[in-house]
Amino acid sequence: MKKAFYYIPLACAALLGFSSCEKYLDVTSETQKQATQSFKNIADLRGATAFLYCRPWYTTNTSVREITEARAGNLYVDGVTGELITTALFSEVANYNNIANSWASLYLVITQADYIINDYVKTAIENGVNESEAKACEAEARFMRAAAYWYLANLWHDVPIIDDPRNHTLNPLTPPHRFEDVVQYAINDLIFASEYLKDTDTKGRVTKDSARGMLARIYLMAANYAMGNHFSNDYISRNNAGSNSGLADNYFEQVKKLCQQVVEGGYYSMLPDFEQLWRTQNNNNSETLFGIQFIPGITEWGYTSPLNDLAYNRELTGNLNGGGTIFVSYDMLKSFVDDGAVARMRGSVAVPGQNYNYIGTHLSAGSWTVPSGKTKVNLKKFVVGSSKDTDGAAVQGNTGLVSPMLRMSEIYLMYAEAALGKQQQTNDAVALAYFNKVRERAFSKNIQNFVPATTITRDNLFTERRLEFFYETIYWTDLKRRSFYDMDWVLNFLNNKLKDSDAETPFTNYASWAYTYDPLLYPTGKGWTNSPRAQSGYKPQAVLHNLPAGSYVHAVGATSNIWCLPYPSADVTTDPELTSAPINYDFN
Template sequence: MMMKKFLKTKTIIVIAAFLCFPSCSKDFLERPPEDSYSAATFYKTTDQVEAAANHLYSRPWYNFISNVAWAIGELSSGNGRTWDARNADFDNFAITGEHNTLTQSWESLYAVIAQSNSLINTLPNSVDPSVPQEVVNNSLGEARFIRATAYFYLVRIFGSVPIIADNTDYVLEPVVPRNPVEDVYEFIKRDLMFAMENLYDKTRGSNYDLNARVSSGSAKAMLAKIYLYEENWARAYELSNDVINSGEFKLYGGTGADGDQSGSYYDLFLTANDNNPESIFALQWSTSGQYSEGNGIQSLFAQAGITGFSDGYSAIGPSLDLQDAYEDKEQDLRYYATIMDPGSFYPDLNGGYTVSENVDHQGTNVGIKKYVVGNAATNGGGAQQSYPNNTYILRYGELLLIHAEAALNGGGSYEEGVKSLNKVRERAGLDPIANPTLEDVFHERRIELAFEFEFWYDVVRQGPEFALDFLANTERGTFNDDTTPPTVNSEMYTPTMDDLLFPYPSNETQNNPALLEPPVPYDFSDDE
């Protein structure tokens, strides 16, 4: 397997913030020696400008992905459960602004934004005139795509947040007003529209390394998801339909013209298949073994002994509720790829791995397989808390479900939406549904994307009435193995409306009291 060398960057300190500039590597996956340089002398060649956004695909995301995304997406939603004192409050809706995980969320996502802003605001004035404008615009499109993604997480987690388009504007004035949710979404859409118009078109082939960067099609797919959240069903359908018809992406496995027979749902999560034809946008992690340059999720998800290091903390287990949600554990191929049953055998894992009969992540009597990829020797490198497997942010399987949901809500052809839903089901080994409902789409999203950190947002966007009822009736308990068969120690918690958004970190409100004041409309005049 070709070793991944994506996260290989140089850095420069601008003012006093950690605004980073990327590597001057000729190869997207290559790392040059680290040294300091000046932005004024860096963006001189096409190769340098093409490498400009490399670092935005990895390091600034580390704390969010490793420590936050699963706590919000899986614990709060009831897909997972834990006794871990650091994150158990996500299970029972007891999160306050003092919680360090929220601070990590805020800091990590705004670091992504700050570093994106650095590129967006520096490149146009520093680039050598010999570099073609389309090369410059493509790098700016990458940065704006990634900035939009970070804001998409922030607005779904916190609601109204400050829109910062240039961090240097606030060096001497750290008090920044928050902006209305609708303005944050407008800012996101403008970034993605720029990306859609300026990123390169791609034809994705068998050289997966060439698929690592986002494309114009990636931006169109992400924009379809934004319109889905805004309940603009017609636009969500139109854009997702365009991406489907483009043929750029394929289901890894599945049938029909947009099914890639070289893979399967299970194969999506093998490191060797990073940047496969289903990947629309994925974070790219390094084999270097350096902390924050690799993917830290396996350390939290894996059972002890799998990684080859002293990690493997089993910090979260698949909830009893999620286990019961699979309609057919034997037939649905996603179960084996997501959840480790006692005695299951995984031939790819460390040359062959049999799950222990007493596996019991957090009282659930099972473990997690998704994003658990094994030791460095069989996995292309890495080290403790630093593994080389990609993290999906958006993939084609989800785009098909976006297409289906938009269609079933009246945004487009019901028949075409049904086809998209059933492509996902058939790839999973399940029978098609002749006349699916929106409840079927919601259920399919839960199973298809389990432990990909999306389910909390899916629950909340259904509206308060649905979300409060669903969350209050989600089983978050454990098995009692002192009985035969095991009985359930039931745990259910009832959220309030306030729990559907997370509080701002207390240190942020102390440093920026404007967060506690009413939102202020964002001035878009500079963007017109």
């Protein structure tokens, strides 16, 4: 019997048809004018916001994921050329597809959100739609816009704030805005969203607690930026703080308050089994505060998730997709093995010998056991298996899985990090309870090995977040946040220099070094043999941060491939102002 899949119906499909949803973004088309005049009831308006949960994020799901995970040292591919490996070695160039696709996807989210905020909500209210319901739709759009700017700021640092796409079309020569103003802009949107979103809503739609969680994430980034004394005096003054240090303290307190509100609200909770997060039958489960709503059972481009491509082979998916050439890196895999939490490792990576009774149900064995013989380990997270495994959700090119973008476990770990604040360790009772809650779930399949933490250090949190959010775009943003106040540590980690002063450090980054791990073939080496080893032609990564006083990250002569990717070459061609000095945003 097929189960019902929870997802947000893309009402724009009913309103305009799948293909014509694109015309929402065409500022000169007659369709745009007709759409603006069509919002006569709340269903029309919620149809427009439903579109924000899927199509605009389509390439974010793949391109941003690959960029962030490669830069974080979490992925391995054979060879030393190609987009993914050169991204891992910080040698990416401006014409890479992933760079262009990520930029375009995130600004697509912003453009559609802008129309809802500027036009559709106003039109709906004028047409008699209840104002509070219309404001809730505006809050959804502001949530999405803030989330997109969070990614843009993490990837490119200084980026243009586009709050009216029509003006941008008339004058496309737009310089970037300062990183701190992009942060403030996103904060303002999320404050609005946390006030006007609903307490509860249709499964898959964001709520007040979703906005609180996303706001906590941005406050945490801002607190780290303040720890490095980077905010300008006008930003500090605008936020009623006397110094960067005071601003950091304020933000940490806000993070704790927001996370506590989410926990005490009770609407979201962690699933007891980590593996169950990555099954289509559990789409929009209690742990997901925000997810990209890919639609089960369809093949329409833009509404599908192709992440079954990561599968060990095509047999596993019933010949839908698979045989992926992206593997977990040596360093990431070693972190899973050394940590010892079986449930989380099984849900994240496909270790030889592990059996899964819920995928491979179409096979003669009725389940799937990871074969022995590969030298590298495939990813398991986001791989859902065959059509039978998913009750019909997975089809060619589409897993049907909602991609979680903000989970309850992050709420717990953000609270712990905020309790740590500027210290190097904490034994705060609430922070310990939340930290241990996440770790206990990770050990649910070998609970006898779980040892509750009695103290949390910065490195403990860093490792825990890397393990918990592998392939979820998070660890790279953690590295960038840490670079705001501890650049030397991040440079040494990314350039694999920490081991030079501490031979036992768990923070190595061999990037594209090959390895062999197979517990069935090499039990005496605990699964390892001849690992890690440099690939032929390998050149060590050279991660740099050289920002002369008074300069900016994209300036000629500045070198910071930590704080920013190159702007997409096609966009620089059409807007040469992109590479100019960032300007202040006028919040008045």
